[in-house]
Amino acid sequence: MSRYLIRRLIIAIPSLLGISAVLFMILALAPGDPFGELASNPAVPPAVAAALRAKFGLDDPIMLRYWHWLIAMLHGDWGFSFVSRVDVDTLILQRLPTTLIIIGASQVLALLIALPVGIYAAIRPYSLFDQVASTLAFVGFSLPTFFTGIVLILVFSITLDWLPFVYRTDISATGLAGIWDHIRQALMPVAVLGLFQGASWTRFVRSAVLDVVRLDHVTTARAKGLKERVVVTKHIVRNGLIPVVTLVALQMPIVFSGAIVTEQIFRIPGIGSLLIASILANDTPVIMAVTFVFACLVILFNLLADILYGWLDPRIAYR
């Protein structure tokens, strides 16, 4: 088991380096550079601009620049944002908790929807419940998140005026009223993300549990006279959910991408909207750092999925 773990960890590090290299190459190959506007600024003579470029290492070969950037990142020096005039890691740390709260809550909601519905639909396949649930699941993951977000804003904020549609981090009320305000404003983004993920997971849970339901050990358990509830929880669910767990972990990167869109619609100040704002403002250090954070999250969750799969499925330990 530990050898499996160590092997997985060892593979993860070159992947991270590979991703950071790809990222750096893309940005290095792109036209334009941070000193672009200096070239057109009449107050700066070309010799000074050239000297600045040489000083900051923009003329070095690309591998050298990548190496310097990597060492700096590993030392914790994530750069200085051109636009916001603060250190990049301060910027990211300010915004990360909001994103994590929204995403965490939406995943919990998605699991709360997908697990019961998927399991029940698989235990009674092709029944009315199953067909309704499958159709709703299809509808759910065919609706793009930006569209559901807009529809929800239209219905709940504009027509009914029940929920605010601008996310504020400076809610001044404290105590129970403050918590209620937080919940009210987070309800729609969490619902949008959670329902979308829940719909696609329902189908997957259903097919994973269906694969287990027709196996012999379930028939044996029923023949032994066990209560249906015990059969479901101890035999079907425990075995059927192994692939689901890895799917949940593997889909986290997609959830982060979906969060980018949701943060744009609901104006949530998280790292997704930071990424878009910095792309549009051409703020390279922030773009590099945020994309690197996303890449780290992807690798982390892939690793987590591998570890969970190795732990849950006893057949894997014999590799």
Place this chain on the structure above:
Amino acid sequence: MASTVILLTMVLAVAIGPWVWRVPINEIDFSSHLAGPSWAHPLGTDDLGQDLLARMLYGGRISLAVGLTAMAMAVVVGTVVGAIAGISHGAIDAGLMWLTDLFLSLPQLPLLLLIIYLFRDTLKAIAGPEVGTFVLIVAVIGGFRWMPTARLVRAQFFSLREKEFVEAARALGASTSRQVVRHILPNALGPVIVAGTIDVAAAIIAESTLSFLGLGFPPDIPTWGRIIYDAKDYLDIAPHWAMFAGAAIFLAVLSINFIGDGLRDALDPRRVL
């Protein structure tokens, strides 16, 4: 079945529609701006008085074309990579799989946004605004979707290349490429078709998301995602504008998903229940 009908209707509508409904997409008419559906403008108008039906038919062509082309590119690249990895042993296979895993680990949406933002102007300069952006978007979306196809093809190859009919072909003296092209590949393509339909849906959603974030086609090209981007600030006074475009995306993706699911039921021998 119903979804095939719906999808074909949409494809026909966007293909033939602009010849039948000859209202130009750029005709600005402030007197009827933000009007709801009426006989003159069956889907209403936007804030510049441009007819929405015409814009949606035109944008539909582009959205569906992006979806299909990106899928074609993803399937071709994935099949080639999977075939090469599946038929070779050792280092080439391991190297290609490492590359596939690397691409699978890349965070898709951030890199998509980044590449399009950085290279959009260069490609516009080379190939003109519309074609350049089309090529870039198709290349990038397709470039992120080839990995599952490659894995599927490789898995199919592993199971097929030890079968007797391939061995027979080898014994008759067929070269490796002939074995692959004439014997293994035609039998390996079943799951690829299913993955392909899912790719089309994913590509349409990806392109709509890019347009919605403002980073897709140039602003005057009314792809469905772009229409929603323009419409999102007018939701309270003109909801019809965003609703029709969103419903179009939803119907297209839904029917593609149903078709893919039906194909999977038809082609996958494992699903007994």
